[in-house]
Amino acid sequence: MVTTQPIGIFDSGYGGLTVMKEIVKKLPRYDYIYLGDNARAPYGNRSFDTVYRYTLQCVEWFFQQGCPLVILACNTASAKALRTIQQNDLPHIAPDNRVLGVIRPTTEIIGSFTSSRKIGILATNGTVQSGSYLIEIEKFFPDIKVYQEACPMWVPIVENNEHDQPGADYFVKKHVQHIMSADKDIDTLLLACTHYPLLRDKILQFLPAGVNVVSQGEIVANSLEDYLQRHTDLETRCSKNGHRVFYTTDSTEDFDNHASIFFGEPVRSNHVDLDSNIPVADDNY
Template sequence: MPISQPIGIFDSGYGGLTVMKEILQQLPQYDYIYLGDNARAPYGNRSFETVYRYTLQCVEWFFEQGCPLVILACNTASAKALRSIQQNDLQRLNPDNRVLGVIRPTTEVIGQYTTSKKIGILATRGTVNSGSYTIEIEKFYPDITVTQEACPIWVPLIENNEHNSPGADYFVQKHLEHIIQQEAGIDVLLLACTHYPLLLDKIRKFLPDGIKVISQGEIVANSLADYLQRHPGIENRCSRSGERTFYTTDDPEDFDAHASIFFGEALHSKHLNL
């Protein structure tokens, strides 16, 4: 058994760092490994089969590093790969390990934020096309109306550090106006992509008063803390040295330069060849 048994946090690129940042605020005592599959990003427009194959490969790597628990801090991977991995692969890989996503924790509590029972989902095209949010919210809150809007240009804007530019205003305003026009009375917008919190100031700038904007980081961190409390068998296997290790499948120097935008502080990553 490896001496270090960190919690794995996975994303197709940088966005999962916004989730990891919130997790570290709540649960700093554990060891963590972050992997960004930047060489094959973005996942948002890829097929179900491709996202599943890439995500499974990364989960297998996490397990090889001794991780008893892996968080898919990526909405696209959670939507397109999580269920298949849980149902078809976990028993073969390691039935004692767990893989969790970001969609279910969010949908379990989203109904607490709305009074109109009308929620808007802003996400990548892959997440929207999967229907995962609509399906999961229906399970917990069958009386809520869900309206979705794919925002395919938002991730490239952020990853190219153009999200604060005046040029980004057009694309933010365009999608916000479209989703609001689709369904009158929306009072909650969920940022269902871990990149999107970096656009929060612009989003609020173009939104009418009375519409709340929800990011996932804090929700996922709360859910993880609750999960570990309820599953001592997993929690006891997670090592506690406060270590944080970062990997990218692309160039570490480039990753480090962009990652601080999402993580809020400088970091140093290592290259992983998958």
């Protein structure tokens, strides 16, 4: 029987660890489970239906582990699956639980970063095609002009640990220069993929001075803190032992070698077979 109620953090791979790192820094007392669906990554080029099915399966797994709250620390999953899960699935499978994403918290405050009111979105194909950022930013800041750029090679570069190598320069320069050529007054670039913070230094090399490069980790952490303060009924259900457990649907050895780069400290993961549908025992904590 599950006795802990950790906060679940999900990503298709490793990128969500950049968000988890900031969440743990901001809210260290809570218990957390991280799941990387590495066996089926990347999600960026998959169809809406496939991303939805994969994400829902992972959310249901988190609920089996006792998580009352799951954060989709993945822009593609947030763009392609979150709304359907919130509106259609949660009322039936877990009406008292909540699933949150990374797009809404970011778009709520993106206006505070720009003076020119012109921003660029760097993201996966899936996030760009969804139009989620265009829709959400329009709700909060209708005066902002948004430009989008899909960067399909950036996730493979990061996941193959080539983000700080000279070989990455061509692909970073290509997309940075392309989006900046869309409007010379763009003063803010949003890294709308949780992998991209690892490319931040290279991105800055190809940008004019003064352009803001915004990552999502700290934004999502601050938003989660505020959310828990406003939803005390949910907050009291979250266990607080300072435990962190990591899972991957693929090789644990490979996950651990990569995860430490994203999380900033050594990670020791467990393997999970989502098709087995077997809950994890409490002694993993």
